[in-house]
Amino acid sequence: MIEPPSNEKDLAKGLMPPNFPADYVEGAVKPHFVNNIAVGEPLMLPMIDLAYSKEAAVNPHVWGMLYDSWTPSLEEDGATVFIQGYENRGENNARKKIYYSAMTRDLCDKYYADKLQRFFDTLLAPEAEGKPLMSRYLENYPDMYWDLHVAATGEDVPDEVRQFGYSFNTVLGYWYPTSDIVCENYMKVRELRAPLKEWLDERVQDIMDEKVEGFEGTFVHYWVKNGELGENFRRKDIVFECFHNFLALSQWGNLFYQVLLRLSKDRGDQAIRESFDKMMSGEDPDAKDGGAFSPLDRFAMELMRVIAPNGGSYSTLQSQQRLLTSGYNAISHPHPQVNRDEKHWSDPDAFNPDRYKQAATSHENDESKLAGLGLNKCPFHAAPMKVKDGRDTELTESVFGTVYGITDGTPAPVCDTAGYGSFGFGYRRCPGELLTIDAVKLLLKTVHREGLVFEENPSSDRQKIPAAPRVVLDDDLVFHRG
Ligand code: HEM
DSSP states (O other): OOOOOOSSSOOOOSSSOOSHHHHHIIIIHHHHHEEEEEEEEOOSSSSTTTBBBTTTTGGGGHHHHOOOTTOOOHHHOOOOOOOOOGSOGGEEEEEEEETTTSHHHHHHHIIIIHHHHHHHHHHHOGGGTTTTHHHHHHHHHHHHHHHHHSSSSGSSSSHHHHHHHHHHHHHHHOOOOOOOHHHHHHHHHHHHHHHHHHHHHHHHHHHHHOTTTTTSSSSSHHHHHHTTTTTTTTTHHHHHHHHHHHHHHHHHHHHHHHHHHHOOOTTOOHHHHHHHHHHHHOOOTSOOOOSSSSSSHHHHHHHHHHHHOEEEEEEEEOOSOOOSSSEEEEEEEEEHHHOOTTTTTTSSTOTTTTTTHSSTTTTTTTTTTTGGTTTTSSSOOOOEEESSSSEEEEEOOOOOOOOOOOEETEEOOOOSSSSTTTTTGGGGGGGTHHHHHHHHHHHHHHHHHHTEEEOOOOOOOOEEEEEETTTTEEEEEEEEOO
16 A cells, blocks of 8 residues: 655656646655556356455545545545445445445335436426436436435535535546546545534434434435444434445446436347337336336346446455555456356356346355355355344345345345346446436336437437546437437
8 A cells, every 4th residue: 555655746747737736746646557457257146255355445646535634544434335345344244234224225215216206307308308418317316315314305405515515426437547537636635524423423413303304215224223322323424324325326327327328219229129118018027026126126136237337346455475565466357258158158148137046046046056156155244233223124145245235024136146237246247237227217117108209319429428437438329308
């Protein structure tokens, strides 16, 4: 890990344009250049071994957006499960389960769906017809983001909090710290992080005091209740998770765009459009028809498989031999490749939502599956954690470590097979998966209900939209009611 030098004369000089602050060059540009990322093998099991660690597993130029010190300072300034090795998460992935307690399907149904629907109704309102879609997405995104976390929208979200999110997403999208736009927004994030944390801290207190209307429909409420402000989810960790989540939710922009592009009239994917029409005009798309997933679930999951918005599972590595290198050694196990790997699917290139009728789920993958794989034991086993927020919900895991929820005795599993890699694998698989699937489902239903037709924006004057890490889109989609 590179520590920025404390001595002025040791700072890097003359390598970047003079308007780049020296601490930025040391803390962001330099780590970016010395980071080594190896490409891992496409996985054969829905599991990542503990040798691949999540401890400090972030592209190192991002640290300065999270911490004043430009280097990780989890103990002092707040932690997120995202950058913790399994061994530091409490027993049996405790921090992950506490995080997940705010993401279970029953909460999506009861609270988050309405918030997401409000967002889609605004995004796709009649007055937005014919206007570039993604600029409107960016404009309304902060209300949806803060509504989910702390039940704040409109005037309850201060301008500097909106600006923080905008700058954070701009850095993620443009990514390369050598560019002016990244440098400028990066320094803005650093400037606004203290006021943001102050605002968040007050909001967390108000949620704890039940002073915020709709407090039980926020992520924060479940993190407080189930972490009990203990060592695996301290108050400063809750504040930290609330803004670190910009990294996670930043992927929604690109995902929603990719979904709508595939449904679009002029540039869409024929097989996906036909499958969509057939599914929506069939029997109730929301009804479970025997398996763990409804037709709409399966359609959304298949979109996730073919779009694969997240490129790979990113881990830090131990070194066996090293002298002069930076200490940043990472490996990325690719997702798009496993999703389309013939080792896993007989028809990897077909758009076939029915594949999830047979695929194993996290609820089915217990110890009994190991013998068939020639394995004696896995590093994980089911260790249910009951929530403490008054619901009859427990978080448990498959034998591969994939965490999922069971509420009122009904499991809400995920597809737990190596050919479905879009949300990662095992102990560090995405806890926001069901929320993301539900968001896609609501988007699809809105498109169908309103008869929306998407097509290319005829204007050539298109805004650039940072829509996910390393993704900047042309604002080239418009819609109208068909
Ligand atoms: C397009 C949407 C999303 C995609 C494709 C996605 C994908 C992923 C992937 C691939 C991982 C595993 C990373 C790794 O192992 O290196 C992951 C982890 C994670 N995701 Fe997501 N994610 C999405 C949305 C979300 C949302 C909406 C949330 C929260 C509300 C979220 C929270 C997290 C967290 C906390 C982790 C770390 C889990 C752990 O290390 O145990 N993600 N996500």
